[in-house]
Each structure stands twice: as C-alpha cells, then as structure tokens.
Amino acid sequence: MHATFTLVLVGSVAFVGTMIDNLFAFAAQLTLTPRDRFAAVTVAQSSAVVCLVVLAGAVGSSLTVIPVRWVGVLALAPWLLALRSWRHRRDPLDESARRGNITTFLVTVGLGGDNLAVWIPLLRANGLVHEVALGVIFALWQMVFVLAAWALATHPRVVSWGRRGGRLFIPWLYGGLGIVILVECHVL
Numbered sequence: 315m316h317a318t319f320t321l322v323l324v325g326s327v328a329f330v331g332t333m334i335d336n337l338f339a340f341a342a343q344l345t346l347t348p349r350d351r352f353a354a355v356t357v358a359q360s361s362a363v364v365c366l367v368v369l370a371g372a373v374g375s376s377l378t379v380i381p382v383r384w385v386g387v388l389a390l391a392p393w394l395l396a397l398r399s400w401r402h403r404r405d406p407l408d409e410s411a412r413r414g415n416i417t418t419f420l421v422t423v424g425l426g427g428d429n430l431a432v433w434i435p436l437l438r439a440n441g442l443v444h445e446v447a448l449g450v451i452f453a454l455w456q457m458v459f460v461l462a463a464w465a466l467a468t469h470p471r472v473v474s475w476g477r478r479g480g481r482l483f484i485p486w487l488y489g490g491l492g493i494v495i496l497v498e499c500h501v502l
Contacts, residue, residue: 321444325451328436332429333363336422337459342483343418344467351414352467356460358415362422363456366429367437371445373430374438393492395421400485424492 340359347355395417437445466472496502 321447322451324436325448326455328432328448329452329455332432333455333459335428336363336425337463339421339425340418340459341463341466341472343414343421344463345472347414347467349468352464355414355418356464358418359422360456360460362419362426363452365423366426367433367449367452370430370433371437371449374434374436375445390492393489396485396489396492403482403485 336359343359344352344355437448493502
C-alpha cells in the first residue's frame with residue numbers, strides 16, 4: 315500500500331509540476347477559441363500530452379538520451395504564432411477560429427521540455443508496470459487539467475476579459491511561452 319501511495323504521489327507531483335504552464339496556456343487558447351471548437355482543440359492538446367508521455371517512455375526504456383536542449387527548437391513555433399497573432403490582432407474575432415488544433419498541439423509539445431526532463435527518468439526508474447501505472451495517473455490528471463482549463467475559459471469574467479483584451483494579450487503570451495520553452499530546455 316505504501317509503494318502505491320508513493321507512486322501516485324510522485325506521479326501526481328511530476329504531472330502537475332510540469333503541466334501547470336500548459337494548463338494556463340491551454341486555458342488562454344480556449345478563451346479565444348469559439349465554444350464549438352473546444353472539443354477539437356482539447357483533442358489536439360491531449361494528443362500532444364500523449365506524444366510527450368510516449369516519447370518520454372520510449373527514450374527512458376531505450377536508455378537513449380535526447381538532449382532537452384533540442385526541444386528548445388520548438389520555441390520557434392510560439393514565436394511564429396505570436397508574430398501571426400500580432401499581425402491579425404485587429405481582424406474580426408472569428409479569425410481565431412482558424413487557429414486551434416495545430417497551434418495547441420505545437421505549444422503543448424513546445425512546453426514539454428520540462429516534462430521530458432522529469433518524465434524520462436521517472437518512467438525509466440521502475441520498469442514497465444510502473445510506467446503503465448504512471449501513464450494511468452497522468453491520464454487522470456490530464457482529465458482534471460482539461461476540466462480546469464474549460465472552467466477557466468468559460469468563466470464569465472475570464473471570457474469578458476478575453477473578448478476585450480485577449481487578442482492583444484495572445485501575441486505576448488506566445489512570445490513569453492517561447493522564452494519559457496528556451497529556459498525550460500536549458501537553451502538560455
């Protein structure tokens with residue numbers, strides 16, 4: 315029982331600690347996404363998390379080390395998105411509908427440098443049974459994070475703010491995320 319509790323605790327801390335940046339980035343993305351596209355954008359974000367878990371498990375299992383710095387190249391994605399968002403900040407609001415799945419996937423993977431740094435040794439440490447158990451723990455936390463992001467993105471005050479100033483804030487958010495990626499990947 316003690317080993318199970320420890321595994322759940324370590325898995326929870328590893329997921330929450332490395333995904334908190336993704337929670338707020340995803341909620342910000344949802345704030346400017348039409349409500350009817352929430353499900354598709356959620357699938358893209360969750361798919362990126364699954365890719366990170368699979369990559370961390372594969373790298374850990376094969377004992378191959380991918381330098382986390384390489385993930386820093388993904389900082390280009392949010393910077394390009396920041397530039398595009400800045401150029402289109404005065405376009406009609408429905409312009410944001412063209413954004414979504416790819417943006418969300420790339421930002422989630424881009425913010426995954428810290429995830430890989432923590433998850434690779436964690437998934438490698440105790441064998442296949444623990445890898446599967448951690449995968450289940452991560453999946454449960456991912457559901458909690460999606461619900462939290464949806465709650466934030468549909469809260470009336472958050473939505474009101476998003477409609478008023480969010481379009482001006484998003485380019486700065488993406489630019490900041492690019493810097494966070496570089497810092498987390500130890501490029502800066």
